[in-house]
Amino acid sequence: MLTFEWERGAVFPSPLNAWHRHINTGKDPARLVAITNAPLLIDMFRHTDFIFDNDYVFTERFDGRKDYFSATPQAVFPTVPRDRSGKTNERGHHTHSLVNFVPNIWKTRLYPAGQGVDDDDNHLAMARNTMACHVEQFPTGTYERAHRHGPGSTIILLDGSGFSMMWPNELGTTPFKDGKDSQVRLAEWKEGTLLIPPLQWYHQHFNNGKVPARFVKLGGWNNDLYPFTTTLVSDPGRVDIDYPDEDPRVRQIFAERLAAAGGQFKMPESVFKRRSG
């Protein structure tokens, strides 16, 4: 049996089918956010005993070694290229860390990424899980590319203030230009906000606050280290709208809200131009 201590901001997995118990020894109530892929597995096997009364031991997921929940990553793979098609001008990258315990998600080391402008991230591959988990941060006055993907991406805002824009896939990539403004949703957020973009809706995050916006995303299907080879719940690749292709009204809305909040637009003009060659 292993015991380890956690406090506010800790992120860790419950390894697959390993017994676990959380004990609050502090003075205040502890709030725990957890995600699970049980709905998919129940749908797949249609036999709840197999899921909930199953004593199979996944030793390759949890071997009980003393340093299993060490905060030191077993490996870090910086800047794994995200766009493998070579057809877009995305400079997308993700860093992946193999680690089973993050003591303080506010302080986790991040590396240059490519979802926005000067943004950083660190994808956490915990307990060899197939579900994803990552921390991401992007500067004030910037926003990230719109994109859509499979279900269950649970975003918790850790720092900063801003908003997210979301719209159903069926509206296409330029909903304002196409007169469908009324179906575009804006969600304001601040520290502690929990946001789950609906299945395959385009979504895009904007920082009009005074400090870098940082969030942790728990779950969502697929990750680059242990990808599904089927497309059961996830598109083969996520779909992005690159800045040159986005609805021009998107950046206008951001600029307006930014000005209202006393912020400065820091998106370089070059990102809106398609690269030649």
Ligand SMILES: [Fe+2]
């Ligand atoms: Fe997303």
